[in-house]
Amino acid sequence: MLSRTLLCLAVFSASTPLLADTVWLKNGDRLSGKIKVFDGGKLLIQTEYAGAVPIDWKQVKTLESDQELLVKQDAYTGEKAKSLLAADEGRVTLANGEAPKTVALASIQQIIKPKPVIEDLVWKGNVDVALDYKRADKDTDDYDIDFKTTARHGAWRHHAEGEYNREFQNDAVTADNWTAEYALDHFIDEKWYWQGRLTYNRDRVEDISRQRTVGTGPGYQFWDDELGAFSLGSLLNRTDYEYSDGKKDNFYSLAVKWDYNRYLMGKTVSIFTNGELGKSLEGGSDYSLDSEVGLRYKVTEWASLNLKAEKDLIGSSSGSDNSLNKTRYTMGFGVTW
Template identity: 30%
Template sequence: MKNEWNIVVIGCLLASTALADTVTLLNGDRLSGTLVRMEADMVWLKTGYAGTLKLPWAQVDQVNTDAAVRVRLADGTELDGQLQADRARQLRIRIGSLAETTLLALDRIDAINPPRQGDRTNVSGRASLGGNIARGNTDAQTLHVDGELVARNASQRVTLDGELNDAAQDGVDTASNWRLGMKYDHFASEKTYFYANTRFDHDGQAGLDLRSTLGVGAGRQLYERDDLKLSLEGGLSLVNEDYADATDTRFPGARVGVRYEQAFWDDRLKLFHNSDLLLSLKSLDDYLYQSRTGFRVPVGNGFSLGSQVNFDYDAVPAAGKGSTDTSLLFKLDYTI
């Protein structure tokens, strides 16, 4: 009876090994496990002995999978099938029981098991709160609130964002500004999109009653992963500025925008940078620049502690006002 159990156990182990996906590296190392995905020139292999390994795709020599996976080629073609290694850095994709592709170089594979978005809309959001209150010899209070809501499916993305800063010292306002924006992106391909956006800004200390911006343009979503998001975009905008004690202005402008967010050390730290440059097409000396740069440290249950630097620059401010506004903020964030 004991010998029979040993045979069963050994058979199970051999079967589990036989059913495993395998990745062979250029140095000859052969790793077995479950091929999770490949994207951005990295492959994720889930193992029972070392957790999930993240391997450079350029160092992979051969790949075999026991079950069908979804493969996206560099030309956008998607196939579902079993990967079968053939020769150095080449494979075939077996589709069903009868068909298989010709030899494919690994360099032609853009992704394995990329996320399926389809028509499903994913909604994400973030809200931030910061501030302080002092009473006694010092009578001051500050309040900072900002947030963002994003709805995304395979072909569209809608972004709403807002920010409010209010501060007073001994009963005198030292900061009173807010901004509100809305943006619509339509993806012509996986990474290229066209956008339309509008933004409203108010800054009492800068003498700005309202700045309204309406623009269109195009962008490139270079990365859109859980651990890295990076996009670059540019276009044309119409800017209208209403001042309390200065001449109102209106001008067409060229816009450049950057959006960046990256997680490090298994999401223990997140860095971000968002910036917009508006350059007047009437005068190259007239431009506006706004940036938000900082970090967040997740503390659990959707909450993060972080800090950011707000930098606003108006090359042609209202008479008697400065060009530069900078603030350092400490915040509590909540992400959904």
């Protein structure tokens, strides 16, 4: 009798589908999968049959989930729900023990998985590695590694990025440089923020051997969600140059900074560009450009291939020899989170 009961339970368990989140749409359709995030007006649900599917929040009738989720009805505070229960059209119930709460979908600004310690922490970034070997009259070995990461908590957002490049031609070093940057944003409201930024560049080959920049200024976040982000900022900078011949220069400048990335084809492909264009307020170096544009293809959930073009330009209308004009193209692999 016991064995027969256990057999029935095993058959029932095998025939019962795993619990999944469900989203009902206003047109009558229903999607099942796992809710990843809701942000920027898009609900992203991971399905077995179509991969990651973005849904316009305005088309959602109601939804349910057995996950523990953090539901935010404003930019800074949220309520952790042990699960979500379907409700009337345009509403959802936050199940949290003995005090369930039904809210309007239109009032929800963000749904994310709560993180330990800092529940509303959103952390994302990537590390890219590129290697180039050429064997000809001049043997060339080129190594490049860079990283970029952001972490958002409430009204604060941290940026950290860096890059290292080293190149040999016939065993002679033709490029050896690295750069590091840290920036801190404080959001004044949902879109506007104020940034403080520190950048340091070191180059052992080019005429400009060291560059230090401290800047601050306002910025505007057009969007930042699971499908991409775009921000535009302006900075008042103080830049110090140290040249390979020992000379030094410093000046103040105004700069425009941009950062754009967008996922396509169900988050399989992303295009991105970022950079800064600056104009001196004094004599010396009149303008500078540091920019990057590229394409990233996700091979797995975390591994990716990338193709990038970088442009570094420092020029002076006075015709000074202490200038820089460099373009680099790289292809490599990396990890994304």
